[in-house]
Amino acid sequence: MTRPGPDASRRGFFAKVLAIACGGLATAVPCGAGLFAFLDPLRRRGEASTFRPVADLAAIPDDGLPRQFSVIADRVDAWTGFAAEPIGAVYLRREKGSREVEALSATCPHAGCFVDLDKGSHCFRCPCHNSTFTLDGGIVDPSPSPRAMDALECRVGARGEVEVKWQRFRAGVADKVVQG
Amino acid sequence: MTPSRQGPFARLADFLDDRTGYRSLLHEALYERVPGGARWRYVWGSTLVFAFMTQVITGLFLWASYSPSAQTAWESVYFIQHEMAGGWLLRGIHHFMAQAMVVLLALHLLQVVIDGAYKAPREVNFWLGLVLMMLVLGMALTGYLLPWDQKGYWATIVATNLAGIVPFVGPSLQQLVIGGSEYGHHTLTRFFAIHAGFLPAALIVFLVVHLAVFRRHGLHAKQPITKPDGMFWPDQLLRDAVAMLAVMAVVLGVILVPALRAMLAGEVVVPGELGAELGAPADPSLPYAAARPEWYFLFLFQFLKVFEGWGATGEFVGAIVMPGLIMTVMVLMPIVGGWRLGHRFNVAFTLAVLAGAGLLTAMALNEDYYALWVNRAGLAEAETLFDQTGGDAEKLLVALGGDRAKASAIERQWTTVEKLRRSEAFLTAVKQAKTDAARAVELAGRPERIPPAGMLDLVRQDPLSQGPRIFAQHCGSCHAHVDPLAADAEAEIAASSAPNLHGFGGEGWVRGLLTPAEVAGPAYYGNTAHREGDMVSFVQNDLVDEATWPKADIDAVVAALVAESGQPVPSSIAPRVEHGRGLVAAEERCGGCHTFRDNGVALGTAPDLTGWGGRDWLVAIITDPSHERFYGDRNDRMPSFGMAAEGAVPPLSRKQIELVADWLRGEWYRPAVPRGRP
Numbered sequence: 001m002t003r004p005g006p007d008a009s010r011r012g013f014f015a016k017v018l019a020i021a022c023g024g025l026a027t028a029v030p031c032g033a034g035l036f037a038f039l040d041p042l043r044r045r046g047e048a049s050t051f052r053p054v055a056d057l058a059a060i061p062d063d064g065l066p067r068q069f070s071v072i073a074d075r076v077d078a079w080t081g082f083a084a085e086p087i088g089a090v091y092l093r094r095e096k097g098s099r100e101v102e103a104l105s106a107t108c109p110h111a112g113c114f115v116d117l118d119k120g121s122h123c124f125r126c127p128c129h130n131s132t133f134t135l136d137g138g139i140v141d142p143s144p145s146p147r148a149m150d151a152l153e154c155r156v157g158a159r160g161e162v163e164v165k166w167q168r169f170r171a172g173v174a175d176k177v178v179q180g
Numbered sequence: 181m182t183p184s185r186q187g188p189f190a191r192l193a194d195f196l197d198d199r200t201g202y203r204s205l206l207h208e209a210l211y212e213r214v215p216g217g218a219r220w221r222y223v224w225g226s227t228l229v230f231a232f233m234t235q236v237i238t239g240l241f242l243w244a245s246y247s248p249s250a251q252t253a254w255e256s257v258y259f260i261q262h263e264m265a266g267g268w269l270l271r272g273i274h275h276f277m278a279q280a281m282v283v284l285l286a287l288h289l290l291q292v293v294i295d296g297a298y299k300a301p302r303e304v305n306f307w308l309g310l311v312l313m314m315l316v317l318g319m320a321l322t323g324y325l326l327p328w329d330q331k332g333y334w335a336t337i338v339a340t341n342l343a344g345i346v347p348f349v350g351p352s353l354q355q356l357v358i359g360g361s362e363y364g365h366h367t368l369t370r371f372f373a374i375h376a377g378f379l380p381a382a383l384i385v386f387l388v389v390h391l392a393v394f395r396r397h398g399l400h401a402k403q404p405i406t407k408p409d410g411m412f413w414p415d416q417l418l419r420d421a422v423a424m425l426a427v428m429a430v431v432l433g434v435i436l437v438p439a440l441r442a443m444l445a446g447e448v449v450v451p452g453e454l455g456a457e458l459g460a461p462a463d464p465s466l467p468y469a470a471a472r473p474e475w476y477f478l479f480l481f482q483f484l485k486v487f488e489g490w491g492a493t494g495e496f497v498g499a500i501v502m503p504g505l506i507m508t509v510m511v512l513m514p515i516v517g518g519w520r521l522g523h524r525f526n527v528a529f530t531l532a533v534l535a536g537a538g539l540l541t542a543m544a545l546n547e548d549y550y551a552l553w554v555n556r557a558g559l560a561e562a563e564t565l566f567d568q569t570g571g572d573a574e575k576l577l578v579a580l581g582g583d584r585a586k587a588s589a590i591e592r593q594w595t596t597v598e599k600l601r602r603s604e605a606f607l608t609a610v611k612q613a614k615t616d617a618a619r620a621v622e623l624a625g626r627p628e629r630i631p632p633a634g635m636l637d638l639v640r641q642d643p644l645s646q647g648p649r650i651f652a653q654h655c656g657s658c659h660a661h662v663d664p665l666a667a668d669a670e671a672e673i674a675a676s677s678a679p680n681l682h683g684f685g686g687e688g689w690v691r692g693l694l695t696p697a698e699v700a701g702p703a704y705y706g707n708t709a710h711r712e713g714d715m716v717s718f719v720q721n722d723l724v725d726e727a728t729w730p731k732a733d734i735d736a737v738v739a740a741l742v743a744e745s746g747q748p749v750p751s752s753i754a755p756r757v758e759h760g761r762g763l764v765a766a767e768e769r770c771g772g773c774h775t776f777r778d779n780g781v782a783l784g785t786a787p788d789l790t791g792w793g794g795r796d797w798l799v800a801i802i803t804d805p806s807h808e809r810f811y812g813d814r815n816d817r818m819p820s821f822g823m824a825a826e827g828a829v830p831p832l833s834r835k836q837i838e839l840v841a842d843w844l845r846g847e848w849y850r851p852a853v854p855r856g857r858p
Contacts, residue, residue, distance in 0.1 A: 015414040022421035026428045030234045033273055034241030036266040043265060079259045080252075081629030 046179070047076075049167040051153070055092060057160035060101060066091035066117055066124075066135060068106065071166045090152060090164055091117065091124075093135065103154035103164045104137045110145035112171045124149060146174040210413035212395065216405035218415035221295070224288035225394075226420035227427050231281040232383065234428070235319075238274040239376060246326070248368040251634035253328035254461040258624050258635070262452035272435040272455020278320055280431055282476040285313055286534065293513070293530045296523055297400035303514035305393040308386055310510060315383045322375035324474055328368060329459035330613060334471035336371075337363070338481075342499040345492065363464070452621070460616035461635040469609035472548070479540035482547075506533055550603035559600065562593035571598075619645055622851055641835075647843020650836050654821065655681075661844075664688075664703065677707040678818070684844050685745030685793030687753075690738045696720045709816035714773060714786070736760030737770065745793025746845070764789055775809075784808045798841035802832070 055069045070086040089106040104124075108115045113128035123140065124133040132140040137149030153165035170177045197203045214222070245264060247256040260267035289309070292298055298306035325336040344354035357374075359366025410416065435455045442449050473481050483502065487494030509516075509529060516522040556563075569575035571594060577587045616639075623638050623645075624630050631638055639645050651661060660676035662669045663683070673680050680703040683689045692698045699719040700706050710716065723729050739753040740760025749757060764770045765779035773786035788809045791797045800807070803822030806815040822837055824830040832840075842848060 012414060015418045019414045019418035019421045022418070022425045026230065026421065026424040027233070029428050029432065030237040030273055030277075033266060033270045034237055037260070037264050037270045038241055038244055040245075040264045040267070076629050079255045079263070079624065079630050080632055081626075082632060083628070 049165055049178070051155065051163040051165050053161055054090060054103075054164045055162045057094075057099065057101070057156055057162055060092050060094055060162065062094050062096050062098060064093060064095050064135070065119075066093040066104065068117065071164060073166065088166060088168075089114070090166075091115075092154070092162065092164075099156055101154050101156055101162050102136065103152040105150040105152055105167075105169070107150070107168065107171075108145060109147045109150055109169065109171060109176075110143075115149065146172065147176060150176055210411075210417070212399070212412035214399055214410045214412055214416050215401035217407040217410035218412075218419055219402070220419055220423070221291055221402060222399060222416060223420050223423035224284060224291050226417075227423050228281065228284050228288055229387070229391075230420075230424040231277055231284055231427060232316075232387070234277045235274060235281065236380065238270055238277070239380075241270055242274055243376060246372075248326065248372040249365045250328065250363075250368065250462075251632070253326060253368050254458075254620075254635050255624070255630050257327040257329075257458055258621065258630075261456070261458050262621060262624070268451045268453075268455045269435065273431055275456030276431045276434050277427075278323060279474070279476065280427055281316055282320060284427070285316055289313065290530060290534065292400075293526055295400060295402045296517065298514050298526075299517045299523070300514065302393075302397050302400060305390060305397065306514050307511065308390045308393065310507070312383060312386050312390060315379050315386065319375055319379045319383070320474065320476070322371045322379065325371050326368070326375060327458055328462045330462055330466070330468045330616070331457070331459040331471065333363070333462035333464075334468045335473045336367075338471070338473070342495065345496055346500060363462075458617060458621070459613055460620045461639060463636055463639070468613070469605060470613045472544075475541065478544045479537040482540040482544035547599065548603060548606045551600055551607055552603075554596070554600055554603075556600075559593060559597055562590050562597050563600075565590055566594055566597045616645065623849060625851060626849055641839070642848060643839050643842035644848040646836070646839040647848075650832065650840050651843065654832060655840065658817065660703070664692075674702045676702060679704050679708070681844055685742065686747045687738060687742050687750055690741045694719055694723060694734055694738065696724055709814075713814075732756070733759075733763055733769075737763050740764050741789070741792055744789065744791060745797075746795070747793070784812050787811065793845075795838075795841055795845060795847070798844060799834075799837050802837045802840060803834075 052071055052073050054071055059069075060067055069090055069092055071088045071090055072084050073087045075082045075085050075087050091104045091106055092101050094101045106115050107113075108126040108128065108131055110126065110129055110131045113126050115124045115126045115131070115133070118125045122135060124135070124137070125131070126145070129144040131143045131145035133143075133145075133149045134140060137151060139145060139148045150167075150169050152167060155163050157163065168179045170179050242260065245256060245260050245267070247253065257271070260271055262268075292306065292309065321336075321339060325332045340354050340357055343357065344350045346353060355361060357367075357370060359370045439449045439451075439454050472478065480499070480503070484495060484498040487498045490497065513526045513529075517526055565576060565579060569579055573587070573591060576590060577584065580587050580590070619642070620635060620639055623642055624635060648661075651659075655661075658676060658678035660673045660678075660680040661682050662672045662680060664673070664680065693704055696719055698704055700711055700716045705711050705713065705716055723734065735753045736756035736759040738760070739749050739756045740758075740763070742749045743757045743760075761776075764774070765776045767779070767781075770776065770789065771779045771781055773781070774789045775781045775783050775786075776789040787801075788797075799822075801810050804820040805811050805818040806813065806820055811818075819831060821832040822830050822834065
């Protein structure tokens with residue numbers, strides 16, 4: 001084979017660029033279409049948080065001890081609509097004779113596990129990493145959790161219906177930041 | 181290795197080469213000699229690799245959103261197609277690239293056979309290629325089911341039943357593929373595993389070996405070689421890349437051209453309507469006359485018809501023996517190719533098989549779409565006679581007054597008429613399938629979304645989907661249901677033997693009933709035993725007396741009855757509802773015969789007008805029209821659809837009756853924003 005002249009090598013370079021361009025473009029189509037669809041969850045917004053009925057005032061004894069209640073709501077999971085389903089849990093408690101109810105999310109602010117109520121030692125304890133909280137949700141040091149349990153807005157209606165503003169917060173950070 | 185150049189990138193490249201040896205690998209991959217230079221005819225193999233790669237990429241991304249179970253497969257594909265941004269494009273590429281792959285496969289095979297590239301020493305690679313072909317066809321077959329829509333479901337029923345007639349192992353094979361004896365969750369999980377796991381894994385293994393063996397023997401150059409040798413990179417690869425891009429452009433074109441056309445026509449483009457179709461959810465209880473395999477399997481579908489009348493043997497010969505024989509001849513090609521004239525035989529055989537497949541496909545399409553291009557004018561007489569005689573040759577002879585020559589000419593045309601009718605039935609089924617699919621998509625978009633029981637459950641509870649079917653099956657043999665203003669309404673109403681129920685309970689319907697010229701017509705009691713009944717006589721003799729029945733009073737009765745049925749009362753007569761109720765109840769007016777609320781008239785003389793035309797009233801009359809609340813013993817032919825002797829099952833379930841009632845009343849889900857509107 002003779003040494004290729006400058007013309008041939010220029011043509012060769014042109015062919016290489018064109019080949020890479022064509023092949024790249026052809027491959028970019030499925031990759032691009034796939035990635036675009038894959039990123040779909042980032043374009044979806046979570047539902048706005050609203051007050052949801054959780055319990056009757058009478059169901060929360062006024063002894064200062066938290067009780068666990070389910071938060072019931074209609075839920076949409078991608079294409080499926082669930083009517084009136086438990087979507088999470090809260091701890092409610094009230095002091096002697098008070099009509100005011102305190103609500104704590106049962107989700108651990110550390111890594112999102114379900115915090116248990118340890119009735120024996122009168123505290124909340126997360127079964128995952130042993131984050132411990134006082135009965136009003138305060139942090140007990142040393143704790144893996146960067147913040148106290150998340151208090152939820154709570155209101156009591158005239159007929160004693162207890163409603164909680166159900167929200168999820170970002171786990172693992174010191175500040176209470178609403179998720180979604 | 182000493183660094184040949186300086187600079188961070190060059191040094192990094194040197195480092196990597198030292199550790200991996202990528203340069204020599206790349207060199208080996210790219211600098212393959214192409215005898216006689218690069219040519220377009222060598223691109224097919226590369227385009228197939230590209231098509232497969234596209235399927236792997238799009239398939240993995242689809243996998244990320246697909247959920248294989250009987251309650252979620254259709255639903256997740258719906259979500260991909262209609263709700264995920266760009267999902268329609270992703271699915272469209274996967275769907276149409278699969279079809280492109282089958283075409284490329286045929287072209288690659290044809291090129292290999294014509295060029296004689298299958299001959300020694302490349303026999304093994306040819307066989308590997310045949311294995312790859314079967315794997316690709318297997319993926320095409322299994323992928324068709326995954327959306328779990330009517331089309332895929334019924335096509336797969338046929339395919340798996342055909343697998344079941346394989347001697348000895350057939351039934352077990354069928355049961356294994358289906359994951360039991362019934363189609364359900366495990367059919368989907370298995371088909372999905374086969375489609376996205378077993379077959380692609382096998383394909384990759386065989387593809388690697390196929391390419392390795394290809395490299396061992398080098399490219400088979402088409403003789404005569406006239407040009408100097410070239411290199412795979414960049415000469416051939418450029419052509420390959422251009423061909424890949426062209427394939428992708430065609431696939432994108434198939435998806436996007438309808439959008440372009442709609443845009444040019446000024447229509448709104450709904451992205452979910454582009455690309456691959458999604459039929460209505462699979463329903464084992466719903467006949468699906470539009471069932472056809474994907475177009476590239478249509479020739480096999482048609483081939484089975486060649487053996488019509490052979491019984492089970494026909495299926496066995498058509499689906500197993502003949503394809504088996506063709507495959508056997510193909511496997512033997514490298515050996516036959518060594519004989520004198522063997523190569524010519526192979527080329528001729530391949531062309532003949534492809535031509536045969538093409539012909540069968542054309543035949544299948546012609547049978548299905550015949551009604552679209554047949555000249556109906558020339559068949560008019562034959563069609564009329566066919567309908568008159570029910571296709572009976574002896575009756576035809578009588579009808580033609582014994583003209584034997586003409587009778588045999590007409591009879592010959594009847595073959596065409598029958599073909600036309602089959603085609604029409606198919607096209608009607610396709611249209612119905614499209615309507616059902618669109619309705620399912622509409623229902624899936626409800627604010628309440630799809631219930632956990634799945635889309636099929638929702639469709640089965642939808643009056644608009646079920647009502648017309650139940651009506652056609654149980655009510656339509658007597659009752660018409662046609663808009664009186666529609667083109668063919670008159671003939672249809674005249675042919676019915678019970679009132680036309682279109683718009684029942686609405687203003688138009690009630691007004692027609694109270695019109696002397698109409699009440700004894702076929703749209704009301706004209707074709708029933710009540711033609712000479714009290715109601716007809718009342719409308720024709722009493723209502724015409726303007727002294728007792730001024731127009732305002734009739735309007736009031738219309739308003740009261742429409743209000744009773746729960747249909748919208750036109751604002752022009754709405755203020756008369758109360759007055760109308762008084763007239764309906766009054767003894768000297770309607771209350772002479774009809775019970776209405778608390779007017780004290782005993783049941784049994786005429787239908788109860790309390791809640792007339794409302795949901796409960798309708799459900800009750802469909803359940804038992806012979807009840808004293810309705811027609812009692814004067815009931816004319818209408819069966820009691822909800823009644824049965826003890827221990828027996830009534831003709832219609834309570835749910836079915838409710839569906840018909842809701843449909844007649846026009847009560848079904850309507851989207852707030854019609855589909856296709858922004």
